[in-house]
Amino acid sequence: MDRLDAMRLFTRIVELGSFTAAADDLNLPRATVTHSIKRLETRLGTQLLRRTTRRVQTTRDGEAYYSHCVRLLAEMDAVETDFREANVQPRGRLRIDVPAQMGRLWLIPALPAFFARYPLLELDIGTGDHFVDLLREGVDCVLRVGKLPDSGLVGRRVGMLEQLTVASTSYVRKHGAPQTLADLQHGHYAVNWTSPTTHRNEPLEFMVGRKRREVSMPGFVAVSGVEAYLACCEHGLGIAQFPRYRVAEALANGTLRQILPAMPPPSLPVTVLYPPHRQLPARLRVFVDWMVDVMSKQL
Known part of the structure; x- marks a missing residue:
């Protein structure tokens, strides 16, 4: 031996x-x-x-x-x-999960080139922002935005998302545009975001110089879904915070306005997560490398 x-x-x-x-x-x-x-x-x-x-x-x-x-x-x-x-094409099916709009805007348009390079791979794509238990649900990898809990998963940071504080044009006409953080406490309302994990309303966050400031505000509604959060903001129900890409179209057509631009929210990390493997399967390795490359060019 x-x-x-x-x-x-x-x-x-x-x-x-x-x-x-x-x-x-x-x-x-x-x-x-x-x-x-x-x-x-x-x-x-x-x-x-x-x-x-x-x-x-x-x-x-x-x-x-x-x-x-x-x-x-x-x-x-x-x-x-x-x-x-080295000379064998990766093959098989992968289950992945990505935020819906990121998938629509950035990942899916790049897939034809991916499949041209890896024709023996198949993808089962889920689009959502809910928590996915990769091991229990049999998902191979996910793309997630924001601070992540300690889950034992392997994470690869792909970039940072710029965020903005916004309100609808109708909201600004009715309540005015706040000029300072103190203004938010007088006659202003937020579309409150309820954390799916803690079930508590999250405060708005602002970077004042290098310091992070949190502001809790009253609101008429609290939501835990991204589409509802955006819809409430667009219909004048309060101030909200989004990654720039998420509200770019609404800003361009005048539905939303940026407020407090000198004190933006902190940027959000974007991470690819997958289960730990002693030896990463070839099909997963090439897909993760591809997704990191595609996302890093967008951020």
Whole structure:
């Protein structure tokens, strides 16, 4: 048994906690497993495993050696996979989820070129802003905007979205345009955004120099959906905050007006998220790389 095979055998014993289980898993005779580990310990000059009546446990040296084995074997697998897939087209189906308007404006128009390059891939595209449990729902990756909770997922930042504070033209005619943050507390209303996770109304946020300021305002309505949030703002129900791309058309046709431009909301991070993999599948790797490239050119 060569050194790589001995390392793989050792890691399986540690992970399964048993010589017998590792032998069955690797289809090896129990005697071969025992002999190989003894030879490995002799070569390294230290005891790696401590046998008990119930379970095999690592010694301190064994724990350190296991960590090195996992890293080296993962690197070797990655190298072999790169060579194996170099001349093989990725194939299969991917389930992804992206915000609806980002998909319509930026990702979907770029898909013909993607499929020309990867004709054996298929995409199942969901468009929404709701929380997606990737592992439970079988989704391969999502594109998300804003601060993300600690979920154990792998994230790749693709850029930052500029935000604006806006109100409808009819709102400004009725209530006036606030000139300072203090003005927001006198005779002004917000379309309040209700967080889908905390179920609380979120304050408006402003950057005053390098400092972030929060302003909570009264409002006639509170919503938790992006389309309803925009519709309420366009119909004069209050002040709201959006990424620039989301309101560009309404600003251009005069439906909405930017207010307090010197104190904009903080920019929002845009991130591609996918489950952690010991070895990222080729079809997912090429799609994530493509999506990062497309989005980084827009932001």
